[in-house]
Structure formats: structure tokens, C-alpha cells
Amino acid sequence: MKRRDFLTAASAAIIAPRLSWATTSQELIAEPVIAQILPSDSPAFAMWGYNGSTPGPELRLSQGELLDVRFLNKVGQGSAVHWHGIRSDNAMDGVPGLTQDIVQSGDHFDYRFRAPDAGTFWYHSHNRSWEQVAKGLYGPLIVEENKPPDVDHDITVLIDDWRISVEGVLAGDFDNMHDQAHAGRMGNFARAIINTKAPVQTRDRLRLRLINVATDRIFPIDLIGIEGKVVALDGMPLAEPQDISGLVLAPAQRADIIADVTSSDNVQFVFPTRDDPYVLGEIALEGTNNNRAASDILPLPVNTMAQPDLDNVISLTLTMEGGAMSPRSSSLTDIWGFNGQSGLNDAPFHSFERGQTARISMVNDTRFPHGIHLHGHHFFEVQADGMLGAFRDTTLVTPGETRDILCIFDNPGKWLLHCHMLGHQAAGMKTWLEVS
Ligand code: C2O
Numbered sequence: 001m002k003r004r005d006f007l008t009a010a011s012a013a014i015i016a017p018r019l020s021w022a023t024t025s026q027e028l029i030a031e032p033v034i035a036q037i038l039p040s041d042s043p044a045f046a047m048w049g050y051n052g053s054t055p056g057p058e059l060r061l062s063q064g065e066l067l068d069v070r071f072l073n074k075v076g077q078g079s080a081v082h083w084h085g086i087r088s089d090n091a092m093d094g095v096p097g098l099t100q101d102i103v104q105s106g107d108h109f110d111y112r113f114r115a116p117d118a119g120t121f122w123y124h125s126h127n128r129s130w131e132q133v134a135k136g137l138y139g140p141l142i143v144e145e146n147k148p149p150d151v152d153h154d155i156t157v158l159i160d161d162w163r164i165s166v167e168g169v170l171a172g173d174f175d176n177m178h179d180q181a182h183a184g185r186m187g188n189f190a191r192a193i194i195n196t197k198a199p200v201q202t203r204d205r206l207r208l209r210l211i212n213v214a215t216d217r218i219f220p221i222d223l224i225g226i227e228g229k230v231v232a233l234d235g236m237p238l239a240e241p242q243d244i245s246g247l248v249l250a251p252a253q254r255a256d257i258i259a260d261v262t263s264s265d266n267v268q269f270v271f272p273t274r275d276d277p278y279v280l281g282e283i284a285l286e287g288t289n290n291n292r293a294a295s296d297i298l299p300l301p302v303n304t305m306a307q308p309d310l311d312n313v314i315s316l317t318l319t320m321e322g323g324a325m326s327p328r329s330s331s332l333t334d335i336w337g338f339n340g341q342s343g344l345n346d347a348p349f350h351s352f353e354r355g356q357t358a359r360i361s362m363v364n365d366t367r368f369p370h371g372i373h374l375h376g377h378h379f380f381e382v383q384a385d386g387m388l389g390a391f392r393d394t395t396l397v398t399p400g401e402t403r404d405i406l407c408i409f410d411n412p413g414k415w416l417l418h419c420h421m422l423g424h425q426a427a428g429m430k431t432w433l434e435v436s
Pocket residue numbers: 082084124126252373375416418420
């Protein structure tokens with residue numbers, strides 16, 4: 001063997017196992033923090049965060065890699081971490097009372113799982129989430145493709161709102177029943193938290209990973225100063241990239257965008273309003289990239305998924321009910337519910353045999369929109385023309401609307417199905433299902 005060949009072979013031997021068996025191992029400590037939520041001329045105030053900040057650290061790993069996290073709870077209230085959108089082991093799903101015991105303050109829990117899908121995910125508290133997420137217990141979880149798309153910057157953008165009291169601190173009315181019976185706890189200040197690692201130039205190609213981490217607010221978002229496509233929704237690549245206009249993210253939903261910077265001043269994330277558009281955040285540009293040649297935006301590589309068994313589909317209905325201004329079943333024991341029941345009951349919504357394909361009609365019989373999230377699986381949104389649409393983990397259903405989803409229940413365990421408007425979840429809009 002020639003020396004050069006040997007070197008190539010040796011380095012391949014060293015590198016290859018690292019790529020497929022690497023472990024990202026770290027501690028995630030939930031603790032009180034002081035955070036600068038408002039612009040820097042206003043005082044910082046007390047929040048909760050992970051490892052000293054809210055949002056918590058951006059966790060990044062490669063597709064197929066093992067994530068190994070020791071979670072330590074120091075917030076003075078029980079907690080647990082849910083890895084939103086990861087089709088992982090049930091025991092690692094982070095739902096106290098369903099998949100694990102609550103992690104009391106002072107205790108820890110070890111989360112270890114492989115991330116089967118590349119994409120944009122996030123992690124957040126799943127105990128008293130309407131309070132703990134509002135206080136800042138969340139962060140991005142990025143699973144990189146083994147062959148990432150060719151871009152100049154990979155930028156995570158978390159979009160949130162906060163309710164700030166007249167004293168200028170985070171308002172403490174987390175269990176406000178009026179909020180819960182309506183659209184949830186809306187903030188009075190909203191902002192995009194943009195994680196740029198290097199200066200951005202005109203003509204750069206960007207990958208933007210937008211995550212709506214707000215407890216209850218739906219964000220329509222206009223992107224100013226770029227031209228491009230939505231290439232993934234809820235972490236899953238779209239077979240055909242979509243237009244970026246008209247983008248709407250319900251709580252917990254994500255969109256990956258690949259776009260070229262066309263402006264010479266800034267890129268803006270804008271919340272359209274009837275009056276002046278509200279700028280959630282912006283990236284100031286520095287100079288021009290003259291090396292970036294124009295090229296098409298291609299779809300991302302697909303994540304492997306089971307194929308639906310279209311000859312043996314079972315049909316189920318999930319009716320959302322309750323809330324202000326609408327009639328509800330007398331059997332509801334809380335403000336909201338599904339199919340006449342509030343909260344988690346002994347019997348699951350349904351027990352599926354592993355691998356079963358189900359079409360679930362989600363009927364919104366209320367006066368409010370709901371973003372319904374299924375744990376441990378993604379599902380196809382069935383489009384108006386009957387075709388299978390995006391493969392998502394959270395679907396937004398507007399008042400009076402019915403959304404059908406098609407899901408292959410192939411991940412064994414007990415999984416939560418709930419509204420991700422966390423104030424609605426707090427007030428009964430949740431159930432669970434079982435895959436045996
Ligand atoms: Cu993002 Cu049940 O959660």
C-alpha cells in the first residue's frame with residue numbers, strides 16, 4: 001500500500017465510526033436566570049432557563065447520533081424535558097405521569113436517545129408547561145443532515161411573546177382562567193431571538209430555522225429582504241419547496257427556509273398587522289458576497305418514514321370542544337376537552353396495533369384556533385383535494401374547520417395528543433393514545 005493510500009484509509013477508519021456512533025453528551029440544568037427580554041434600555045428580570053440562559057443552549061447533533069443529556073432540576077418545582085418532534089423512545093419523551101416520574105427540584109434524569117430524523121426540533125418543559133415554558137424553559141434542538149444543503153449561514157430564529165407586568169417583570173398570572181377559556185396567555189411584547197454566528201452579507205444564501213416557542217400565540221410571519229422557499233415544516237422536508245409568503249406558525253410549529261439575501265440593508269422578520277407592520281427582529285447586513293452564484297433551491301433529503309397502508313385505514317374522530325362562547329358536552333370536567341372528556345383518563349383515546357394506519361378527522365367545534373400536537377409520530381395533513389400534504393407533528397385547525405390527518409402509528413408506547421396552546425392544554429385539552 002502506498003503511503004498516501006494508507007493515510008486515506010487510516011483517517012477514514014478513524015472518522016467513520018465517529019460519524020455514525022458519536023454521542024453528544026452534556027448537562028442541561030433548569031435554573032432561575034436573569035434575562036434581558038426587553039430592549040437593553042429596559043431592565044432585565046427574573047425568568048427560568050437552562051444552563052444560565054433563556055432560551056437554553058442550542059443542542060446540535062447529526063442524524064442518527066445519540067443524544068445523552070443529564071437533566072438537573074433546580075427551579076424549585078417539578079419538571080421534565082420533552083424533545084418536541086423527535087420520533088424517539090417512549091421512555092425518553094419527557095411527559096410526567098405518562099412516560100416518566102416527575103423530576104423533583106434537586107433531582108436529575110438521564111435522557112438518552114437517537115435522533116432518527118434530520119431537521120429543526122426543540123425541547124421544552126412538559127410539567128406545568130403553560131407556566132414553565134412562559135418562564136423560559138425551552139431551547140432549539142437541531143439535527144443536521146449527513147449532507148447539509150449548501151448555504152452560507154444556518155440561523156435559528158425563535159419567536160416568542162412575553163406578558164410583562166406594569167412593574168416591568170414577567171407577569172405571574174399563569175393560571176388565569178379567562179385566558180385559558182379564550183385564546184390563551186398572550187404576551188404584550190413579542191420578539192424574534194436570532195442566533196447568527198457570523199456577519200451576514202447581501203447575496204448570501206441562508207438557511208433559517210424558525211420555531212414558534214410561544215405558549216399560545218399564532219405568528220403569521222413576513223420575511224423581508226430575502227427570496228426563497230420553505231423547504232421543511234415541523235422538521236420534515238417538503239417534497240416540493242413552498243413559497244415563503246403567507247407563512248403562519250402555530251405554537252410549536254417550525255419552518256425551515258432556504259433563501260438568498262436580496263436587500264442591501266437588513267433582513268426582517270415581520271408580524272403583519274392592520275396598521276404598521278411589527279418588526280419582530282432583523283439581521284443587519286455587512287457587505288456583499290460576490291462569490292455566491294445563483295442556483296435553484298432544491299428539496300432537502302427526505303427522512304425515512306413508513307408507508308401508509310392505504311387499504312387498511314381505520315377512521316377516527318377527535319372533536320375539540322369547550323372554551324368561551326360555545327356549547328359543550330355536560331361530561332367535560334374542565335374548560336376544554338376532546339370527544340366529551342377533559343384531561344387524561346384511564347382509557348386512551350385509542351389503542352393502536354403497531355403499524356396501523358389511521359385517518360383522524362379533527363373537528364374544531366369551538367370559537368378558537370387550536371394547534372394539535374401528537375407525540376412520538378409525525379402525520380400527513382390531508383389536503384382539501386384528498387392528497388397527502390405536509391408531514392407534521394402539529395396541525396393548526398381554525399374555528400369551524402375539520403382537518404384530517406393520516407398517521408402510521410408505528411412507535412410503541414403511550415403518547416400524548418394535545419393542544420399546544422398551552423393554556424388550553426392546562427384546562428383539559430389533552431388526551432393520550434397507546435401503540436402496542
Ligand atoms: Cu411540545 Cu406535548 O409538546
